[in-house]
Amino acid sequence: MKADQLLENEYGSAFHTYIEQAGEGDLIEELEISLHDFIKFVQNIPMDKFDFRYAEAKWTIKEIIQHVIDTERIFAYRALRISRNDKTPLSGFDENEYIVNTDSNQRNIQSLLTELSAVRHSNLFLYKSFSEEQLKRIGTASNNEISVRALGFVTIGHQKHHQRIFEERYL
Template identity: 45%
Template sequence: MQSILTPEEYNPYYGVYIDKAESSNVVDGLKLDKHKFIEFVNSIPDEKLTYSYGEGKWTVAEVLQHIIDTERVFAYRALRFARKDKSPLMGFDQDEYVPNSNANNYTKKEFIEDFEAVRNSSITLFKGFTEDMLTQIGEASGSPMSARAAGYILSGHQKHHLDVIENRYL
């Protein structure tokens, strides 16, 4: 996916996520990934939600909540950038969010409901962006990022973490 973005649109750190995005159209990718998330969560055995594969590692539930939290943060970034807000945005500390998320008390149904609400909002947001809005660049975590890069990061970030769950937890 990286080929449609210019190097000025994102920090190379995010390349690993952008490369995992499976559609060249942000909205189409978010729609496709929505269904994949729901199917994946439904396939997780209930007893595995609070499983962690090692000391200090997140549980499956915490990884799912991290995907949802990140969606909220990056959709907000995309909104700010698309609206030409040039105020630098601070990063967010995922290692503070996760233990304060209460994720281990959620059910699969609750994760799916929360994710669907957030993802539907992201889809609506990105649908409303013009090409000019998508290419607007702002600053987050001390690096440039375009609104469209934030969308591709959302898709790739989800895929990355679902792959991690599948390979290390299940």
């Protein structure tokens, strides 16, 4: 299953940008490849950039990586709930409050990348466990309809979105 094979009813407009950025490959392949690409990319960032902010009140690279980790966990939780046919609407979250309540800037970059890798590998097991029927199930998250498989592509696109921000505003 590829992102361009998703049906229009599988995700709301709020997720469209991330779906577009997910890549052209199969969901599982893209989850694997995008992780390796991201880690390799981050490991090549000069050390003096990890605590850099391009403007006041903007996040550092370390904070953005923590945000990617937190968001991936939330998307996986949503995918799990929806895959199990839980019809409860799932609320959004305030990413700024999440970052304020972390110590990501006190962590070293390898610790953050190791955590991201562990989260992604766990989510790969989760996505590989889903049946075709479970992948197609649709629930409500952040007041938008979304399928389990669309959440997988949103996870990939969200990570790629932030990698582009690193390239455009931090390096």
